[in-house]
Amino acid sequence: MAGKATHPSQLTFTDLDLSRWKEYEEVETDSLWIIPSRASGNGHQLDYHGNYVPQIATQLLTRFTRTDDVVLDLFLGSGTTAIExxxxxxxxxxxxxxxxxxxAVSEKIASTLPSDRTALFSGDSASEECRTQAEEILTRWGRDRAQFLLLHPPYHDxxxxxxxxxxxxxxxxxxxFxxxxRRVAENGHALLEPGRYAAVIIGDKYAKGELIPLGFQCMQVMQDLGFRLKSIIVKNISGNEKGKGRDSNLWRYRALKGGFYLFKHEYIILCQKPLR
Ligand SMILES: C[S@@+](CC[C@H](N)C(=O)[O-])C[C@H]1O[C@@H](n2cnc3c(N)ncnc32)[C@H](O)[C@@H]1O
Structure with missing residues (x-):
C-alpha cells in the first residue's frame, strides 16, 4: 500500500506513550545516571545496609513495565523494589x-501501602522450591510469567x-559466587515473560590488590543464559557512600599508595529475554 508508514505509539512493555515522548523529561535515556541523593518518603527508608536508591526502581519500572504487571525481585532485601x-x-x-x-518488609508495606498485590516469601532464590512458589503466585494472579526481573545480588563478600x-x-x-x-538468574529467566526486560544492579570489588569485575562477570552469566544485552548503565554511588572526612582521606591515601582508584560507580545491566 502506498503512503506513509504508521508507527504505533504504544509499546507492549511500557505505559509510556511514544506520541508524547517529549513530555517525559524525567525518564532517563542516557547511560550515565548521576543521582545526587536517595529519594525518601512514599514508603522508602534508608534502613538496610546495601539497599539501592529508589530512583533506580522508579526509572526501570516506568520504562519497562505497565500498570498491573508483575515485577519479580529475587534479592528483595529491605524491599525497595516492592515498595516502588x-x-x-x-x-x-x-x-x-x-x-x-x-x-519486616511485609509489615512496612501493609502499614503504608496496599499489600494485596505484593507477595513476599523467604527462601533460596537459586532453588527449585523458589521457582515453584513464584509460579504458584503467578497462577493465582492470572499470569504465566513475570513482566520484569530485578536482580540486586550481594557484591560477593x-x-x-x-x-x-x-x-x-x-x-x-x-x-x-x-x-x-547463575542459578538464581536461571530461575529468573524461566519465570520472565519472553520479550520482557531484566536488570542486574551490581558493583565490582577489590581483593588482594586486584580488581574483580563482578559487574562484567554477572553480565556474561546473563548473556550465557540467553538474555540479550541492551545497556550497561553506570550509576554514581556518592549518594550512598559511607566514611566521610577522615575515613575518606584514609581511603584516598590507600588508593594513592596501592595504585588504584576508589569505586564511585556501580552498574545497572539491562537485558531482554528474546521472544524466542
Ligand atoms: C544487595 S541486597 C538487596 C538489597 C535490596 N535491593 C534493597 O534495596 O533493599 C542482597 C540481598 O540478597 C539476599 N540473598 C543472598 N543470597 C540469597 C539467596 N540465595 N536467595 C535469596 N536471597 C539471597 C540477602 O539476604 C540480601 O538481603
Missing part, C-alpha cells in the same frame, strides 16, 4: 533468604548478609 512497584501500581513477587527481613551457606555473600570464592548467581 506498589507506588507505581505494579504487582511484586519478592524473595529473600532472610525470614525476618520478609516479615563486600557486605555479609547472613551466616547461611546459600547466601551469595558467603560464597567461598568468585567462581562459587558466579555459580550461585
Amino acid at each position: 512497584a506498589a507506588n507505581l501500581g505494579r504487582r511484586c513477587i519478592g524473595v529473600d533468604l532472610k525470614p525476618d527481613l520478609i516479615a 563486600i557486605i555479609r548478609f547472613s551466616d547461611s551457606p546459600e547466601d551469595l555473600s558467603n560464597a567461598p570464592d568468585t567462581d562459587a 558466579l555459580a550461585m548467581f
Whole structure:
C-alpha cells in the first residue's frame, strides 16, 4: 500500500506513550545516571545496609513495565523494589533468604501501602522450591510469567548478609559466587515473560590488590543464559557512600599508595529475554 508508514505509539512493555515522548523529561535515556541523593518518603527508608536508591526502581519500572504487571525481585532485601512497584501500581513477587527481613518488609508495606498485590516469601532464590512458589503466585494472579526481573545480588563478600551457606555473600570464592548467581538468574529467566526486560544492579570489588569485575562477570552469566544485552548503565554511588572526612582521606591515601582508584560507580545491566 502506498503512503506513509504508521508507527504505533504504544509499546507492549511500557505505559509510556511514544506520541508524547517529549513530555517525559524525567525518564532517563542516557547511560550515565548521576543521582545526587536517595529519594525518601512514599514508603522508602534508608534502613538496610546495601539497599539501592529508589530512583533506580522508579526509572526501570516506568520504562519497562505497565500498570498491573508483575515485577519479580529475587534479592528483595529491605524491599525497595516492592515498595516502588506498589507506588507505581505494579504487582511484586519478592524473595529473600532472610525470614525476618520478609516479615519486616511485609509489615512496612501493609502499614503504608496496599499489600494485596505484593507477595513476599523467604527462601533460596537459586532453588527449585523458589521457582515453584513464584509460579504458584503467578497462577493465582492470572499470569504465566513475570513482566520484569530485578536482580540486586550481594557484591560477593563486600557486605555479609547472613551466616547461611546459600547466601551469595558467603560464597567461598568468585567462581562459587558466579555459580550461585547463575542459578538464581536461571530461575529468573524461566519465570520472565519472553520479550520482557531484566536488570542486574551490581558493583565490582577489590581483593588482594586486584580488581574483580563482578559487574562484567554477572553480565556474561546473563548473556550465557540467553538474555540479550541492551545497556550497561553506570550509576554514581556518592549518594550512598559511607566514611566521610577522615575515613575518606584514609581511603584516598590507600588508593594513592596501592595504585588504584576508589569505586564511585556501580552498574545497572539491562537485558531482554528474546521472544524466542
Ligand atoms: C544487595 S541486597 C538487596 C538489597 C535490596 N535491593 C534493597 O534495596 O533493599 C542482597 C540481598 O540478597 C539476599 N540473598 C543472598 N543470597 C540469597 C539467596 N540465595 N536467595 C535469596 N536471597 C539471597 C540477602 O539476604 C540480601 O538481603
